[in-house]
Amino acid sequence: MTPLPEPIDGISFRHFGGDEDYAGMVEVLNKSSRHDGIDRHETVEDMSHGYHHLTNCDLDTDLIIAEKDHGIVGYRRVLWWIEEATGDRVLAHVGWVHPAIRQHGVGTILVGWSESRLRDVSEEHTHDGRQVFEAWAEVGEAEATADLIGMSYETTETYAEMRRSLADPIEDHPLPEGLEIRPVTPADRRMVWEADQEAFRDHVGFSPATEADYEEFAGRRTMVPDLWKVAFDGDLIAGQVLNYVDPAENDALGRLRGWTEWISTQRPWRGKGVAKALITESMRMFEEMGMTEVGLGVHTTNPTGAYQLYEGLGYCVTSQTHEFRKSFEAR
Numbered sequence: 185m186t187p188l189p190e191p192i193d194g195i196s197f198r199h200f201g202g203d204e205d206y207a208g209m210v211e212v213l214n215k216s217s218r219h220d221g222i223d224r225h226e227t228v229e230d231m232s233h234g235y236h237h238l239t240n241c242d243l244d245t246d247l248i249i250a251e252k253d254h255g256i257v258g259y260r261r262v263l264w265w266i267e268e269a270t271g272d273r274v275l276a277h278v279g280w281v282h283p284a285i286r287q288h289g290v291g292t293i294l295v296g297w298s299e300s301r302l303r304d305v306s307e308e309h310t311h312d313g314r315q316v317f318e319a320w321a322e323v324g325e326a327e328a329t330a331d332l333i334g335m336s337y338e339t340t341e342t343y344a345e346m347r348r349s350l351a352d353p354i355e356d357h358p359l360p361e362g363l364e365i366r367p368v369t370p371a372d373r374r375m376v377w378e379a380d381q382e383a384f385r386d387h388v389g390f391s392p393a394t395e396a397d398y399e400e401f402a403g404r405r406t407m408v409p410d411l412w413k414v415a416f417d418g419d420l421i422a423g424q425v426l427n428y429v430d431p432a433e434n435d436a437l438g439r440l441r442g443w444t445e446w447i448s449t450q451r452p453w454r455g456k457g458v459a460k461a462l463i464t465e466s467m468r469m470f471e472e473m474g475m476t477e478v479g480l481g482v483h484t485t486n487p488t489g490a491y492q493l494y495e496g497l498g499y500c501v502t503s504q505t506h507e508f509r510k511s512f513e514a515r
Contacts, residue, residue, distance in 0.1 A: 208256030237400030315512035337508035346499035383448035442470035
């Protein structure tokens, strides 16, 4: 087991203690987000669900918690290790530090421990190709960004969150001839998820998902098939938008937002207006539900031109997240 760091300035480090840690971890994440001006809200229920469906992550060995006065003030975990379609192995880690103790260097300590743990993982699961560490920070998370840059990480990709007001007119964009939107049921979850996986095989960073990934997706409280807009070509899925509403997040952040997310179009139907039609249908649905805005996340250099599509539909960038990578050989 990777050794824990030595205590510093009254802050000690330990491994994961079980489900009872989620409340403290969620508090750190949410307080960190509010301090940094990040539009993010987590619940204990969601964290527990996600942490019970992890791939290539053992919480007993892959999570470190920082404590002060018997309270959780930071944490970081091995998010996953995956092998991309390029043959590269990506060893990712993620975490947050309470704003009150950031001046003690806890962020760099947690990142350093995560790298050490991932080096141990690499020795346990050998790989002949290139290996890189990966982490993320939103624009606004200044300390986290400084920690990563100071440890030789470099920006490799950028992702944006985009938002559109539903007070603006929604144009008509009909589906191409031969397609129809049909209701989907919970029994269709597997088919819909597999269609999404197939559509993203040619995207940057793609790695085949696991059964645990599917179980995590299918069990999310926000995954309500009644809200999905799926276009069918006969019995085949041509495109889809897996809309959702997060009431807990909306209440915490004081808004009425619907998410037009999990947007994908199968290759034979790309460039024919499928996504545009499904998104506008989704907007109208959310407007009828009383939502005042819609949001989505996008890779800014998406090879299918998604970023430009969303701009054309009236979405505007409200925040950005940078992906950082570091060569496995760098110290």
